Amino acid sequence: MAKIFITGGLGFIGSHVAELAVAEGHEVAVFDNLSTGHRSNVSAAVTVFEADLRDAGALDSAVGAFRPDLISHQAAQASVPKSFLNPEQDAEVNVLGTLNLLESARRHGVERIVMASTGGAIYGEVPEGTVGRVGGPERPSTPYAVSKLAAEQYLAVYAHHHGLQGTVLRYSNVYGERQNASGEAGVVAIFCQTLLRGAAIRVNGRLTSGDRGCVRDYVYVGDVARANLLALGGHLAPVFDVGTGTGTDARTLAETLMSGVGVTAPIVGAEPRKGDVQRSVLDGAPLLDALGEVTPLGRGLARTFGWYQQTQEAVLS
Template identity: 45%
Template sequence: MTGGAGFIGSHVTDAFAADGDEVAVLDDLSRGRPGRVDPSVTVFNAAITDADALTEAVEQAKPQVICHLAAQIDVRVSVDAPAADAAVNVVGTVNLLEAARAVGARVLFASTGGAIYGGGVPVPTSEDERPAPEAPYGTAKYCAEQYLALYNRLHGTTHAALRLANVYGPRQDPTGEAGVVGIFCGRALRGERPTVYGDGQQTRDYVYVGDVAAAFLAAARTETPGVWNIGTGRETSVLDLIDVVGQAAGRTLEPEFRPARPGEVLRSALDSARVRADLGWSARTTLADGVREVYRWIEAGSPDRA
């Protein structure tokens, strides 16, 4: 599990361990927190950009499946430093594919559904739509997907990519720049107003982290290669999300409006019909239930092991 001490990765780690699998984590701990990982899990402190350390860890663990969640995840950072973004998200993925090939491991890659399709596509968007990312981050993720497909053709592997919608849940930093559900819940708890850029009508597909972990489990239980959207298929506007957070907080929240940010996709939701047909997976957590879990987690002090 690369990135297994991160927000999503730690939940995926927990899901596999709870299902009876032996799990090892590789994380450089630049964003990950060791406290999120169960003490029984082996943790290798290494970066995917360090090919030698990565290869050594993979050879020691000898995994059958590697869930690859280590990444540079900030779209704005990718715009400011596209080469650095590609070094992690493209070259780091190639490093992992080579390490996996040496031990015969299958790779399940955490790609992006929110940043890979771009604007002007039907919503909800299916995997048949041609990717047209509007930032280096989405471009790098798509490039990494192409390397997975290349290795499948070249080496007969069965690697797969999971294109994640906007993932939210406990363990996502409520004080950071990304993760609007956690940010809004944190502001609500502090008695602050949520900040809305633009008119608040822009939409996203919010998928709960526990459902995402279940998707990785479902993908690991098959040898089928593929590219799958992992989302709810439902659009939620920023203003509607504020209402849901207000319900969790027990009071009405009044947003503070600021100018729209240039280049922001106005509508986004993922069609997950293919993953339902191929893997039998679908998102089960309602937005109201998931937001309540986030609110309670922050209210409890944002513990690493919620």
């Protein structure tokens, strides 16, 4: 079994990676600034270092103290709108923070880093009838996409010059339990919480207000965690697409959620959002081949809604 260090390990995806790693018998430590994460997201078996990725000294101290074999790098500034509002902070976290981690990994003899990246933002607008994939066109059009692509390339440099093994996971739109209901990436969380409030679901248009909304490739967080553990074991390609190959527009997403959980609400149209990619779908074959099966959207949405429902009931009780 290995010692695994997870940045952003108290957050949405990172905590699921930590949970699965512990279940598989690994020794796990997480590094998190608690900007969106919560200590309750991981068990007492997990060592917690509370600090910011941009604090090179604190990060190096944590890596040096834990002495990991493997690192799962999930911490990021992951909001496209925020990357436009504050591109400097986006680069500080995603580029300079990643460099801090790579330097610590080099100094302390880490074997492999698995880095969470973004297929949706890097591939940009994916034309109808096609999918974004490794080796295909890259159309980064946001500060967030540029910073994540730069981080990927820094990892490749460290692999080439310092022998640090690395795997990049290019995520599509990840959803599931513990997701923060903020920003477009949290649309499933937003819809779940909207239903629980008994309010109308708002769907931002793709081209005009009132249309069916932008198309996204929704992948369940449990499948993403499984892909991360395979990557940490060195079983995936150096750059790997984590998506399902199926596009779902926002209105269909809302309808599928309501149908699966037996709760209904009106759907109202809203204006398109600035900077939104209209269609983003990744190649689903790599993930399916690696996992054998992926979680169907309806099943994943039902699990996610059930978690938010239980969480709300716990708060109210």
